[in-house]
Amino acid sequence: MTFRKYLVLAGITTFSTAGDSLLARGMKDTGGISLHHLSGLLLVILNPWVALGILCLLTFFSCYISALSWADLTYVLPATSLGYVLVSFIGRIGFHEVISPTRWVGIMMIAAGVGFAAAGPSVTPSRHPSVATETSPQAVSQEMSS
């Protein structure tokens, strides 16, 4: 794992958290959307908070597909999970949402799961040739042994 790759993973966490939080802020303005007025879902992108959230999520997406080009899906996804913990903190601090002690334990377990997966190799040799990466066998061996 190079510094550039760690930077990409950090970008995934940061921009997904910022994007989700901005979307939530915008959706609080619009209120509940009824199943009978689904056109409201298309118009919410005109809300500045939602628009800014979408911009952050687009940046997240660029980092995400970049990471998927050199790491396993089952490695990249846990690395993004740190964002869920951040988003809960933002929900608590920014929106005064009540988070029960049980929910805090849940958040800690998610964080532990993330750490567990992130400590392993980022890419494993595929069992199927059709989804083989361009990553060299030497690089995979180095990742597996780290």
Place this chain on the structure above:
Amino acid sequence: MRETYAWAAIGLIILASTTADVLLAYSMKKVGDVGELWKRRGMLALIGRVLSTPTFALGLLAMGVAFYSLLFGLSWGNLSLVVPASASLTFVANAVAARIFLHERVGRRRWIAALLVAGGVVLMAV
């Protein structure tokens, strides 16, 4: 009714996100390391190669469904429930899907991580 709508949205987000993630991961593995491609052939060639992958477009479509399901869910449920619950359950569904469809070697470490995350989600939903 608010809770029913929020959980229905969470279910839809999980299904659409898992489909999107598997399709995007498959596409990007086909494309190869984007950093290397950018250096070798330039940005335009890289974008062209990504966009010309059919499964990438299907992945984007599934992501769009997941995005609007998220907006729907956020309009009915709390941020600290909808986002962690849907995203974490998607992670578990992805571990299964990655093994079946992408043939990734999901070892003991990654399964334990999936179970920890799943347990965390159950506690968060109580």
